[in-house]
Amino acid sequence: MAAKRSILDHVLVPKCRILSEDEVEELLKKYHLTKEQLPRILESDPVVKELGAKKGDVIEFVRNSPIAGKALYYRVVV
Amino acid sequence: MxxxxxxxxxVEAFAKKKGLSAAEKKKLIKAVEQWIEEEAKAEYWEDVGLVAAESMGEPATQATLRTFHFAGAAEVSVSSGVDRMLEIADALHKIQTPSMTIYLVEPYNKDEEKARAFALSIQETVLTDVARISEDYFAKEIRIEFDEKALQERGLSQDAVIKKIEARAKKKGDLAGNVYVLSFADSQISLEKLRKLRMALEKLHISGVKGIRFAVVTKEGDEYIVRTSGTNLKAxxxxxxxxxxxxxxxxxxxxxxxxxxEAARYMIIEELKKAYGDMEVDLRHFSLLADLLTHDGYYEAVGRTGVAGKKGSVFARAAFEETGKHLTEAALWGEVEHLKGVVENLIVGLPVKVGTGRVKLLMRLGE
Known part of the structure; x- marks a missing residue:
C-alpha cells in the first residue's frame, strides 16, 4: 500500500473544509440564521474526524449536484 | 447567479453547433439565466415537501410489489421496488439484501483470474462451511468432521483450521482421519458451557472478510468488479x-x-433512484427527502421515531401516530400549538399556510 488511504478521496464524500470564524459569521448573516439552525453533523462522523473539526465548527461541503451543478451545503458539528 | x-x-455545445459569436453566446446565457430566475425556481412558500411526498408516493402505489429481480443466475440479488423504498425511508438497520460493489485497482480490475481469486478470498468461511459439527453431551465431546472437498475449494488446510479451533476452544483435541474430537470428559465443564462452545464453533471465522457471504465477479465497461452479498465496507x-x-x-x-x-445522503438519492427504476421522479424530490433524513447528522427514519416524531407541532405529531401519548404529554408539559404547519391547520379548519394561504391582504381604504 503506497499512500495513506483517506475516506475524503471517496467519490461519495464531497469536497469539504472547515470554515473560519469570519466566514461563519458572514454565512449566518447572509441567511439570517443562528448556528443552531444549520443542519448538523455528528462529532463522531468520520469526515469530521478526518478534518479534525471541533464541536461548534461549521463545515462547508461542495456537493456535486446533477441539478444545480455545484451546490454549497453547511453543517455544524454537534 | x-x-x-x-x-x-x-449552452456551450449549442453555441458551437449553431456557430454563435461570443456576444450572441453571452446573450443566450443571459436569457437562460433569466428563464431560470423567473420560471424554473420554486415560488415563495411553495409547499415543496408536499409536492415531493406526492411525487414519490403516487408512483410507489403503482409499482408492483415484486421484491427481487435476477439478472442472470450468477448475479447477486438486490431488493428493489416498493420494498426497497420502504427500507430507505424507514432507515431500516437490517436490510433484506445488503450488498457491496467493489471496484478493484490495477491489475486486478483488468485480469479476470485475479479478480476471481480476490472474490474468493474475501468470501467469509465459517467452520460449518468446511466441517460438520456434532456433539455428544453424555461423553462431553464435540466432534468436528472435516469436509475435504470444501476445504480444497476454499484453499484451506486442515491444520490451519484446527489451529483456529484450538485457539477458540482453548483446548487441544485429537485428530483421527478427518474427524477432530474435542473431549471434555475429564473436566468439570457444565453442559451449558459445552453447548455455548459448540454454538460459538459453528460461527467460528476461518477466513475471508467477516459478513461477506458471497462474492461474484462481473464485468462493467472494460473492468472487472466484484459484487457481494453481505457487507463489511470498513474491512x-x-x-x-x-x-x-x-x-x-x-x-x-x-x-x-x-x-x-454526506456520503450517506448521496447514497440515499442513488438508492432511491435505483428503487424507482424507470418510474420518472424528479431528482429534486429525492434530494429534499435525503436532506431531511440526514438533517440531524445521522440517518433517521421518516416515521414517528424520526422526522415525523420531531415536528414542533403537537397536533401534527398526534395526527400521525400515537395520538393519545402526544396529547397527554403536551397537556402535561403545557406545550403551545402555534398552528404554523400544514396538518395542524387542517385539523382546526384554518387555511394552510403555504402558497396563497400564506399571503395576507391589506385593504387600503379611502383612495
Whole structure:
C-alpha cells in the first residue's frame, strides 16, 4: 500500500473544509440564521474526524449536484 | 447567479453547433439565466415537501410489489421496488439484501483470474462451511468432521483450521482421519458451557472478510468488479486490491458510519433512484427527502421515531401516530400549538399556510 488511504478521496464524500470564524459569521448573516439552525453533523462522523473539526465548527461541503451543478451545503458539528 | 456546469456545457455545445459569436453566446446565457430566475425556481412558500411526498408516493402505489429481480443466475440479488423504498425511508438497520460493489485497482480490475481469486478470498468461511459439527453431551465431546472437498475449494488446510479451533476452544483435541474430537470428559465443564462452545464453533471465522457471504465477479465497461452479498465496507476498504475511492455498499447506515453523513445522503438519492427504476421522479424530490433524513447528522427514519416524531407541532405529531401519548404529554408539559404547519391547520379548519394561504391582504381604504 503506497499512500495513506483517506475516506475524503471517496467519490461519495464531497469536497469539504472547515470554515473560519469570519466566514461563519458572514454565512449566518447572509441567511439570517443562528448556528443552531444549520443542519448538523455528528462529532463522531468520520469526515469530521478526518478534518479534525471541533464541536461548534461549521463545515462547508461542495456537493456535486446533477441539478444545480455545484451546490454549497453547511453543517455544524454537534 | 451563475449557471450550473451541466447547463453551461449544454449552452456551450449549442453555441458551437449553431456557430454563435461570443456576444450572441453571452446573450443566450443571459436569457437562460433569466428563464431560470423567473420560471424554473420554486415560488415563495411553495409547499415543496408536499409536492415531493406526492411525487414519490403516487408512483410507489403503482409499482408492483415484486421484491427481487435476477439478472442472470450468477448475479447477486438486490431488493428493489416498493420494498426497497420502504427500507430507505424507514432507515431500516437490517436490510433484506445488503450488498457491496467493489471496484478493484490495477491489475486486478483488468485480469479476470485475479479478480476471481480476490472474490474468493474475501468470501467469509465459517467452520460449518468446511466441517460438520456434532456433539455428544453424555461423553462431553464435540466432534468436528472435516469436509475435504470444501476445504480444497476454499484453499484451506486442515491444520490451519484446527489451529483456529484450538485457539477458540482453548483446548487441544485429537485428530483421527478427518474427524477432530474435542473431549471434555475429564473436566468439570457444565453442559451449558459445552453447548455455548459448540454454538460459538459453528460461527467460528476461518477466513475471508467477516459478513461477506458471497462474492461474484462481473464485468462493467472494460473492468472487472466484484459484487457481494453481505457487507463489511470498513474491512474491505482497507484491502490493497480494492479501489477505496469508488467501492460502495447499499447499507446506508454503514455508509454513514464509514464515510460520513454526506456520503450517506448521496447514497440515499442513488438508492432511491435505483428503487424507482424507470418510474420518472424528479431528482429534486429525492434530494429534499435525503436532506431531511440526514438533517440531524445521522440517518433517521421518516416515521414517528424520526422526522415525523420531531415536528414542533403537537397536533401534527398526534395526527400521525400515537395520538393519545402526544396529547397527554403536551397537556402535561403545557406545550403551545402555534398552528404554523400544514396538518395542524387542517385539523382546526384554518387555511394552510403555504402558497396563497400564506399571503395576507391589506385593504387600503379611502383612495
Amino acid at each position: 451563475t449557471l450550473p456546469d451541466h447547463i453551461l456545457q449544454q 474491505v476498504l482497507k484491502l490493497k486490491e480494492v479501489d477505496h475511492t469508488r467501492t460502495i455498499s447499499n447499507d446506508i447506515h454503514e455508509i454513514a458510519e464509514v464515510l460520513g453523513i
